Amino acid sequence: MRVSLNRQTTLLIFIVLLVISAVAATQLGAMRLSLTEIWQQPFDSIVWQVWLTIRVPRVLLALLIGAALAVSGTIMQGLFRNPLADPGLLGISSGAGLMVALALLLPLQLPLFASLWLPVIAAFIGSLLVTALIFQLNKISQGQLSRLLLLGIAINALSGSLIGVLSWLSNDQQLRQLSLWGMGSLAQAQWSVVGICALIIIPTSLLLLRSARALNLLQLGEEDAFYSGLDVLRAQQCLLIGNALLVGTAVSFTGIIGFIGLVIPHLVRMAFGSDHRWLLPGSIIVGGLLLLLSDTLARTLVQPAEMPVGLLTSLLGAPWFFMLILKRLKASYA
Amino acid sequence: MHKTLTASRLGLQTGTRTLINPLDLTLKLGEFVTIMGPNGAGKSTLLRLLTGFLSPTTGECWLAGKPYSQWQRKQLAGQRAVMRQHNQLAFAMSAEEVIVLGISQYTMRRQRMIVDQVVALIGCQALCDRNYATLSGGEQQQIQLARVLAQLWKEDQPEGWLFLDEPTSALDLFHQQHLLRLLHRLTRTGKLMVCAVLHDVNLAATWSDRIVVIQQGALVADGSVQQVLTESQLTAWYQAELSVIQPASSSHPIVLLNK
Numbered sequence: 001m002r003v004s005l006n007r008q009t010t011l012l013i014f015i016v017l018l019v020i021s022a023v024a025a026t027q028l029g030a031m032r033l034s035l036t037e038i039w040q041q042p043f044d045s046i047v048w049q050v051w052l053t054i055r056v057p058r059v060l061l062a063l064l065i066g067a068a069l070a071v072s073g074t075i076m077q078g079l080f081r082n083p084l085a086d087p088g089l090l091g092i093s094s095g096a097g098l099m100v101a102l103a104l105l106l107p108l109q110l111p112l113f114a115s116l117w118l119p120v121i122a123a124f125i126g127s128l129l130v131t132a133l134i135f136q137l138n139k140i141s142q143g144q145l146s147r148l149l150l151l152g153i154a155i156n157a158l159s160g161s162l163i164g165v166l167s168w169l170s171n172d173q174q175l176r177q178l179s180l181w182g183m184g185s186l187a188q189a190q191w192s193v194v195g196i197c198a199l200i201i202i203p204t205s206l207l208l209l210r211s212a213r214a215l216n217l218l219q220l221g222e223e224d225a226f227y228s229g230l231d232v233l234r235a236q237q238c239l240l241i242g243n244a245l246l247v248g249t250a251v252s253f254t255g256i257i258g259f260i261g262l263v264i265p266h267l268v269r270m271a272f273g274s275d276h277r278w279l280l281p282g283s284i285i286v287g288g289l290l291l292l293l294s295d296t297l298a299r300t301l302v303q304p305a306e307m308p309v310g311l312l313t314s315l316l317g318a319p320w321f322f323m324l325i326l327k328r329l330k331a332s333y334a
Numbered sequence: 335m336h337k338t339l340t341a342s343r344l345g346l347q348t349g350t351r352t353l354i355n356p357l358d359l360t361l362k363l364g365e366f367v368t369i370m371g372p373n374g375a376g377k378s379t380l381l382r383l384l385t386g387f388l389s390p391t392t393g394e395c396w397l398a399g400k401p402y403s404q405w406q407r408k409q410l411a412g413q414r415a416v417m418r419q420h421n422q423l424a425f426a427m428s429a430e431e432v433i434v435l436g437i438s439q440y441t442m443r444r445q446r447m448i449v450d451q452v453v454a455l456i457g458c459q460a461l462c463d464r465n466y467a468t469l470s471g472g473e474q475q476q477i478q479l480a481r482v483l484a485q486l487w488k489e490d491q492p493e494g495w496l497f498l499d500e501p502t503s504a505l506d507l508f509h510q511q512h513l514l515r516l517l518h519r520l521t522r523t524g525k526l527m528v529c530a531v532l533h534d535v536n537l538a539a540t541w542s543d544r545i546v547v548i549q550q551g552a553l554v555a556d557g558s559v560q561q562v563l564t565e566s567q568l569t570a571w572y573q574a575e576l577s578v579i580q581p582a583s584s585s586h587p588i589v590l591l592n593k
Contacts, residue, residue: 081424213438219423220435226387228436228485229411274425 007278010271014285021289022063025296026055030304058189061197062295062309063288065186065254066264068201068246070287071208073261074268074279075243078215079236080138082148084324086262087247090148091155092130093258096251098159099126101166101178116192120200124248130155131240131247184257184310186295193253200249205284208242211235212276219274257310259317260291266324336398337363339495339527343393344383353379356392357553359546361495364524366517368538369531370562371548372572377531378499380548384529385416385497397495411436413494415482417501421474423466429477430462436485448487452480455516471504479513486526493525500531510534514541535589539563547571563587 027033031050038047069087076085076092087093103122137151167178180187214235217225222232250257264287265279271286272278294313299306338360345356354376361367361384371377382388384395386402394401397414405413415436423432433452434445453459458476461469466477479501486492496517502510517528518541532538538545538559545562547555549571555562565578568589575592 077424083424216435216438219425219427220421223382223387224416224418224421226407227385227411227414227416229408231407269425273431274427275431 007272011278011282011285014271014282014289018063018285018289018292021292021296022059025059025062025292026051028296028300029055030299053191054189057191057194058186058295058299059292060194061186061189061254062292064194064197064201065250065257066260066288066291067205067284068197068250068287069257069260069291070264070268070283071205071280072243072246072250073263073287074265074276074283075208075211075215075239076261077265078218078276078279079135079239079243080148081219081221083266084149084262084321084328086259087127087243088256088258088261089156089321090130090134090152091159092127092134092244092247093251093256094156094159094163095130096123096127096248097182097256098162098166099123100181100252101163104174104177105166105170116196119252120196120249123252124244127247127251128241128244130159131244135236135240180308181255183308184255184313185308186254187306187308188253197249197253200245204242204245205280208239208246209280211239211242212280215239215276215280255308255310257291258314259321260287260313262324263317263320264290266320338396339384339398340396341384341393342396344390344395345392346379346383346388347391353551354383354390355552359384359553359556361527361529363493363495363527364521365527365543366521366541367527367529367544367546368542369529369546369548370533370535370538375548376551377548379551381416381497381499381529381531385414386410387416408439411485413486415485415492415494415496417475417478417482417496417498419499419503421478427466428462429458429464429466429469429473432466432477433462433480433484436481437487448484449480451490452484452487455483456480457512472506472509475501475504476509476513488525491520491523491525495527496529498528498530500533502532502534502537510537517541535563535568539586539589559586563589 027035033047033051038051041047072087076087076090077083099122100119103118134151138148167175170178214230217228217230218235220228226232264283268279268282268286272282295309298309298312301307341357341359343356343358344354346354369377369380383390386395397405430449433449437445437448453462456476456479458480461473461477466474469477482496483492486494486496501513505513514537520526521528542559544557545555545559546553547562554571555567563578565576568576568578577590577592578587579590580587
C-alpha cells in the first residue's frame with residue numbers, strides 16, 4: 001500500500017525500457033538497419049524484408065518466451081514456496097523436452113498444420129506430467145527445499161538420459177535438430193511460430209494474473225490459505241496447468257533456455273516486493289526485456305554467427321544460482 | 335440458532351484408527367471456550383474438524399444453521415478464522431502485508447481502515463513496517479492474530495467464530511495477558527466466539543467460560559472452570575501429580591505441579 005505509487009512508476013519505467021529496447025533490437029544484427037532508412041525504402045526492398053520477416057518476429061518471440069519463462073518461474077516459486085524453484089532446475093523443461101524429442105522422432109505422417117502443433121502438445125503433456133509428479137512428491141517430502149531440488153536433479157538425469165537414447169537412435173538431421181534445440185535458441189523465429197506462441201502465452205499469462213491473490217494466500221501454507229477462503233486444490237491445479245502451458249510452449253519452440261525462470265522473479269521481487277499482484281505483471285515485462293537483451297547480445301556478439309541464447313542465459317544465470325545457494329547456506333549456519 | 339456452531343456425533347477415523355470418537359459440542363457466539371488435553375490427545379485434529387478443514391467420517395458440523403459442506407468458501411472465511419501455531423513465509427513480506435492477506439478482496443480504503451483499527455487494538459503499530467521473517471516468534475504471533483481478526487472484522491469489531499491453536503505459546507507474560515484479555519473482552523459483546531487450544535491450565539482457568547477436555551480422541555469433559563479443573567480429574571487425565579487450590583481472593587482455581 002505504502003509503496004504502490006512507486007511500484008506503478010517502476011512498472012512504467014520497465015515498460016518504456018522494453019519498448020525502446022524492442023525497437024532498437026530490430027535494428028541490430030548481422031545487417032544493421034536503421035528505422036529512418038527503412039522508412040525511405042520501397043516496401044518490397046530487401047531491408048523491409050529483413051526487418052519484417054527476420055527482425056520483428058525474432059524480437060517478438062524473445063519478448064513472449066522471456067515473459068512465459070519468467071511468469072513460470074514466479075508461479076513455481078510461489079506455488080512451492082521455494083525461492084530456488086525454476087522450470088529448468090526442477091526438470092519440467094527437460095520433461096517437456098523429452099516429449100518433444102519423442103514427437104520429433106516418431107515416424108508420424110501429419111499434415112503441415114498438425115506437425116506445427118505436435119511439438120507444442122507433446123511439450124505441454126511432458127511439462128504437465130513432470131509438474132504434477134514433482135508437486136505430489138514435494139508434498140511427501142514436506143516441502144523441504146533441498147529435497148525438492150534433488151527431485152529435480154533426478155528428473156533431469158532421467159529425461160537427459162532418455163533424450164540421449166533418442167539422439168543415438170536418430171538420423172543426422174534429427175540429431176542436429178535435437179542438439180541445437182537442447183541448447184536453447186530463438187533462431188526459429190518465424191511469424192507462424194510467433195503466432196502460435198502469442199496465441200498460447202498471452203491468454204495464459206493474462207489468465208494467470210488473476211491467480212495473484214491465490215498465490216499470495218498460498219504463501220501462508222495450504223491450511224491457512226484454506227481458512228482464508230481459498231479453494232486450494234483448484235487454485236493449485238489452475239497454476240500447474242497454466243505453468244505447463246507456458247513452459248511447454250517455450251520449450252517446444254525454443255528449446256531449453258535456462259535460468260530466466262530462476263533469476264527474473266528475484267530481480268522483480270527486489271523492485272516490487274513479494275505481492276504477486278505486482279510480481280506477475282513485473283515478471284511479464286522484466287522477463288521479456290531480459291530475454292530480449294540476452295538474445296540481442298547472443299546474435300550480435302559473435303557476428304556474423306550467433307550463439308544459442310540458452311548458453312548465454314546459463315552463463316549469466318548459473319553464477320546467480322550459485323550465489324543464492326551460498327546465501328542460503330550462510331543463513332542456515334548463522 | 336444462528337448464533338451457534340454445533341457438532342453432532344462428529345468423529346474421524348482413518349483406516350482402523352479412531353482419531354476422534356464421535357462427540358457432541360456446541361459453541362456459542364459470546365463464549366470463550368478452551369480446548370485442553372494431554373499431548374497427542376487430538377486437540378489439533380478436533381480443531382481441524384470444527385473449522386471445516388477436515389471432513390468428518392461420522393456426524394456433521396453446523397455453523398450458523400448450515401453444515402460446512404454447504405458454505406461458500408469466501409463467505410465462510412468472513413465468518414470463521416483460524417490462527418495456527420507456526421507460519422513461516424518463504425519470501426520477504428512486511429508484517430502489514432501479512433495482515434492484509436486475508437482482506438485483499440476489499441477496497442484499499444476499507445483495507446486501510448480495518449488494518450488501522452486491528453493494529454491499534456493489538457498495539458503492534460511498531461511492527462507493521464518490519465519484515466515478517468525478522469520478527470521474533472511472539473511478534474509473529476501478534477501479527478497472525480491481527481491477520482485473523484482483520485479477516486473477521488465487521489463494522490467496528492471482529493464478529494464470528496475464531497479458533498486459535500496455542501496462541502500464547504511464544505508470548506511473554508505481558509503479551510499473554512494482553513492477548514487473552516483482548517480476546518475475552520471481544521467475546522463480551524456477544525458477537526465473537528473464541529475457541530482456543532491452551533496448554534497452560536492457569537491461563538485457561540483465568541479466561542475461559544467453558545473448558546473442553548480431550549483425551550485419546552474422546553471428549554471427557556465439557557463444563558465450567560470449577561467443574562472441570564478438579565484435582566482428581568486433572569491427575570487422571572494428565573498423569574501428573576498436582577494440586578488445585580482455590581484462593582479466597584480469586585474467582586478461579588490455581589493449578590500447581592507438586593515438586
